[in-house]
Amino acid sequence: MDIARIDYWATSGTSTVHKATAYSKVAASALVVATVVVSRDLYVLVTLYALVLVTVRAAGLPLKKVLAISLYPGLFAVLFALSQAGQGWALPAVIIMKALTAATAMLLLVSTTPYADVVGLFGRFLPRVVADGLFMTYRSFFILIKMLDNFLDALKLRGGYSPRRLVRNAGNMASGVGMLFIRAYDLSQRLYDVMSVRGYSGKLSGGRPSGSFHAVELPYPASAAALLIYAEYASRAGLASDWRVLASVLLAYITGMEAIRVWKR
Amino acid sequence: MSHLHVPDGILPVWLWLSGILLALAASSLSLYMVRGMDLKKKIPLLGMMSAMMLVGMSLEIVPIAYHVNLSVITGIILGPWLSVIAAFMVNILMAMAGHGGITVVGLNTLVVGAEGVVGWALFRVARKLFKPGLAAGLSTLVTLFMSTCMMLSIVFIANVDFASAGAHGLREVIESPTFTKVMGVAKLNEGFNFRLFAYAAFGLGSLGWSIEALVTGMAVKFINKVKPDMVR
Numbered sequence: 001m002d003i004a005r006i007d008y009w010a011t012s013g014t015s016t017v018h019k020a021t022a023y024s025k026v027a028a029s030a031l032v033v034a035t036v037v038v039s040r041d042l043y044v045l046v047t048l049y050a051l052v053l054v055t056v057r058a059a060g061l062p063l064k065k066v067l068a069i070s071l072y073p074g075l076f077a078v079l080f081a082l083s084q085a086g087q088g089w090a091l092p093a094v095i096i097m098k099a100l101t102a103a104t105a106m107l108l109l110v111s112t113t114p115y116a117d118v119v120g121l122f123g124r125f126l127p128r129v130v131a132d133g134l135f136m137t138y139r140s141f142f143i144l145i146k147m148l149d150n151f152l153d154a155l156k157l158r159g160g161y162s163p164r165r166l167v168r169n170a171g172n173m174a175s176g177v178g179m180l181f182i183r184a185y186d187l188s189q190r191l192y193d194v195m196s197v198r199g200y201s202g203k204l205s206g207g208r209p210s211g212s213f214h215a216v217e218l219p220y221p222a223s224a225a226a227l228l229i230y231a232e233y234a235s236r237a238g239l240a241s242d243w244r245v246l247a248s249v250l251l252a253y254i255t256g257m258e259a260i261r262v263w264k265r
Numbered sequence: 266m267s268h269l270h271v272p273d274g275i276l277p278v279w280l281w282l283s284g285i286l287l288a289l290a291a292s293s294l295s296l297y298m299v300r301g302m303d304l305k306k307k308i309p310l311l312g313m314m315s316a317m318m319l320v321g322m323s324l325e326i327v328p329i330a331y332h333v334n335l336s337v338i339t340g341i342i343l344g345p346w347l348s349v350i351a352a353f354m355v356n357i358l359m360a361m362a363g364h365g366g367i368t369v370v371g372l373n374t375l376v377v378g379a380e381g382v383v384g385w386a387l388f389r390v391a392r393k394l395f396k397p398g399l400a401a402g403l404s405t406l407v408t409l410f411m412s413t414c415m416m417l418s419i420v421f422i423a424n425v426d427f428a429s430a431g432a433h434g435l436r437e438v439i440e441s442p443t444f445t446k447v448m449g450v451a452k453l454n455e456g457f458n459f460r461l462f463a464y465a466a467f468g469l470g471s472l473g474w475s476i477e478a479l480v481t482g483m484a485v486k487f488i489n490k491v492k493p494d495m496v497r
């Protein structure tokens with residue numbers, strides 16, 4: 001997990017994908033996940049993955065780094081896929097493609113949408129405690145990870161970490177975790193005091209996501225919807241997927257994204 | 266290891282949908298149980314403790330692909346009801362960062378939430394018999410064994426081939442009160458080696474549980490010395 005990097009991408013990006021509304025990106029991600037859930041066709045999944053990767057490129061995100069982060073769930077999928085290897089190579093390949101596609105689509109969403117917008121959108125459906133808790137958790141994570149980094153540096157500088165003394169390292173690390181819990185506990189109380197002084201009345205988030213809908217943000221959800229409909233149709237009809245249909249959807253999407261890029265320039 | 270790193274589209278729809286419904290029910294019950302608390306004051310603490318779980322989960326022990334959850338210690342500090350809400354929030358954030366599927370959030374909330382609740386309950390009992398550090402360590406060990414069993418049960422259920430049992434068999438399975446009858450009617454999907462999967466989960470898991478029990482035990486021991494109110 002590299003939440004700090006994802007947060008930086010989400011807030012610093014200026015691409016068309018970044019400027020699209022949270023609604024259209026959440027809808028597109030939901031359509032991609034729905035296709036992943038319903039389809040067991042390797043070619044549909046490969047096309048869907050290619051579609052997501054094209055969008056990652058269009059968003060100006062570093063493809064290698066996004067792929068590296070999305071490989072983590074892929075690693076677990078490999079373990080799961082290996083346990084299914086008795087049925088040939090097709091099923092493990094489908095499992096790995098499902099994992100990579102869904103993980104990359106979720107990464108694309110959070111890497112191109114500021115967290116406040118995502119929570120603002122989900123906060124409309126979730127209880128206030130959960131929505132505000134999500135907001136607070138996300139912000140607190142960065143504070144705590146910084147504290148942990150400082151602790152680890154201090155531990156190494158003072159000779160508390162030695163590669164050969166595992167038990168001693170574990171003891172020092174555990175004390176560090178304990179200290180981090182105490183600091184987090186104190187910080188939460190101080191945070192509450194500061195927020196109360198500034199007029200906190202029990203409502204942190206819940207604003208509507210910013211921005212208005214533009215036609216240029218339509219291709220991603222539309223292409224994902226087209227693939228979902230095709231996957232469902234092929235599955236119900238008991239047909240194997242036609243590569244020409246899949247290639248057409250992908251080609252149309254790439255052409256559309258390229259046209260938008262040229263037009264925006 | 267104790268929660269599911271299963272990607273989207275692997276588990277049957279009825280299973281993950283049931284997981285989401287049960288997780289929503291558990292979260293609603295938790296929210297109902299904490300209605301008397303001053304939640305305005307608890308939200309910063311809830312956020313901080315959930316963030317601590319995220320920090321724990323971001324520290325990967327590479328050789329055994331294990332990360333600590335810190336769910337038991339969070340349960341001890343937050344109490345059982347808030348720890349279920351914390352588990353729900355943490356799993357949403359993890360899924361958004363590509364760590365496990367978004368459809369598995371419900372099942373993961375149940376597993377991690379159960380760790381918080383059971384860990385808290387065991388710690389309450391164990392601390393009457395042992396010192397806080399040892400009580401927390403033992404509670405963590407037992408809790409993680411329980412949650413791994415939960416995780417394996419989910420994987421087992423996901424691989425029971427109900428379709429092969431036919432419609433009549435399916436009804437029998439649903440109506441069956443005993444596990445043996447389920448085993449008698451349905452069979453595991455061909456090609457899936459559940460025994461191998463279980464050996465791997467218990468083998469690698471037991472090492473991970475020991476590490477997490479050690480970290481939790483020593484952390485609670487430290488907290489008990491410096492700020493004992495936190496673990497009372």
